[in-house]
Amino acid sequence: MVFDLYLEYEFWFAATQLILAMLGMGATLTIKDFGEIAKEPKPFSIGMAIQVMLVPVVTFVYLQFFGMYHETLAVGVAVGLALCAAIPGGAVSNIFTHFAGGNIALSIAITAVTTIACLMTTPIILNFLITEHMPANFTMPAGKIALDIFLCMLLPLALGMVYLKLYPSTAARLSTFCIRASLFVILLIVIGSLGAGRLDLAAFGLTNILIVLLFICVLTAFGWLIPRLMRLEQNDSTAIGMEVTVRSTNLGLLIKASIFPAIVGQPDPMGDTVLFTLLLYGGLMLIISGVLIKINRSHESNVLAP
Numbered sequence: 001m002v003f004d005l006y007l008e009y010e011f012w013f014a015a016t017q018l019i020l021a022m023l024g025m026g027a028t029l030t031i032k033d034f035g036e037i038a039k040e041p042k043p044f045s046i047g048m049a050i051q052v053m054l055v056p057v058v059t060f061v062y063l064q065f066f067g068m069y070h071e072t073l074a075v076g077v078a079v080g081l082a083l084c085a086a087i088p089g090g091a092v093s094n095i096f097t098h099f100a101g102g103n104i105a106l107s108i109a110i111t112a113v114t115t116i117a118c119l120m121t122t123p124i125i126l127n128f129l130i131t132e133h134m135p136a137n138f139t140m141p142a143g144k145i146a147l148d149i150f151l152c153m154l155l156p157l158a159l160g161m162v163y164l165k166l167y168p169s170t171a172a173r174l175s176t177f178c179i180r181a182s183l184f185v186i187l188l189i190v191i192g193s194l195g196a197g198r199l200d201l202a203a204f205g206l207t208n209i210l211i212v213l214l215f216i217c218v219l220t221a222f223g224w225l226i227p228r229l230m231r232l233e234q235n236d237s238t239a240i241g242m243e244v245t246v247r248s249t250n251l252g253l254l255i256k257a258s259i260f261p262a263i264v265g266q267p268d269p270m271g272d273t274v275l276f277t278l279l280l281y282g283g284l285m286l287i288i289s290g291v292l293i294k295i296n297r298s299h300e301s302n303v304l305a306p
Contacts, residue, residue: 006192007262013192014257015148017185018250019156022115024178025091026160027171029112040106043227043236047110050226051089052117052246056125058222059085062215063129075134077208078274081215082129082250083274084281085121091179093246096289100239100296110243120148120250126255127304141259148258153251182250189253190279198262201280208273212263212280216288220245224292233293238296245289248281 006013059081066073089111097107114121123142160178165170193199223244227237256278260271 002233006188007196007198007264010189010192010262011254011257013185013189014254015152017182017189018152018254020178020182020185021248021250022153022156023160023163024175024182025111025115026157026162027164027175027178028091028094029108029157029161030164031161040103040236042114043103043106043232043240044109046227046232047106047240047243048113048229050223050240051110051114052121052125053159054222054226055085055126055219055244058128058218059215072207073211074270074273076270077211077277079130079134079254079270080252080256080274080277080281081212082126083255083278084215084247084249085129085219086118086125087248087251087255088118088122089243090246090248090250092286093242094290096246096293097242098237098244100237100238102242102296103233103235104239106236107239107243110240112157114243115248116154118153119146122149122251123145123254145255145257147250148254152254185252187249193272193275195264198268199276200272203269204273204276204280207254208277209280211282212277216245216281216284220288220292241292242289246285247281249278249285252278252281258268 063073063078063081067078089107091111094104094107094111098104126145127142142288160171160175163174167174190199220241224237224241227240232240253275256271256274260268260274262268262271
């Protein structure tokens with residue numbers, strides 16, 4: 001059966017979409033982009049602190065709050081949200097920052113550095129957030145996660161940057177192709193999961209959908225309020241806010257496939273719930289980011305109006 005074939009190769013579908021996404025992102029980055037950090041150390045430091053420290057802490061408190069009601073928060077949802085918190089901002093955040101009138105250089109710098117740092121931070125944050133939700137005999141495969149991040153995320157990113165350096169005239173086309181191809185593979189993952197019966201909206205339930213939606217709203221609120229309380233410029237605050245809201249669900253799909261591999265003929269309710277949570281977060285974050293872009297543009301228009 002064709003969908004059994006998808007289950008057999010789920011990890012490689014996840015790896016392919018991430019490799020393509022990071023190759024496309026790398027083809028837009030230069031060493032100079034990292035140099036922007038030195039020009040604006042305060043916004044960068046605040047953005048990094050929010051991403052690496054505040055987001056995991058907020059997620060921990062969030063999971064603890066709902067964890068008091070065991071029937072409300074499924075373990076798979078908790079693990080899925082922990083994955084969202086542990087992964088860095090996605091490349092899409094740079095595009096959305098541009099549309100929202102934010103500091104693109106700052107957005108790119110935070111995305112690039114958190115992407116490199118996630119080799120170490122992702123396993124640590126995951127271990128911190130999900131250990132208590134897993135069976136007693138579960139061991140976090142930190143080494144495997146780090147290796148997957150290096151091979152499927154950092155290496156393609158570096159190759160994309162090298163391509164831009166050697167072939168600048170065609171780098172933009174390569175980036176566009178890779179990002180579109182990555183989205184196509186994600187679509188195949190959704191279709192394959194649906195066809196194999198792994199994505200069941202009724203089983204996931206409205207309550208869990210609302211929990212994921214509220215989680216994104218909480219992260220968004222912190223991502224947009226903290227920079228403003230720190231008196232950062234509007235465009236810097238916008239960039240950081242987008243970085244916090246827009247997560248690299250591409251990486252989340254790879255880690256899910258690595259920790260909870262789908263096996264033909266063996267139902268995996270928790271793994272399926274983790275997958276559904278990641279895909280749902282990815283869809284909702286695009287909608288919420290679109291709303292934020294509209295609000296930010298309206299604000300700028302009012303400021304510029306005579």
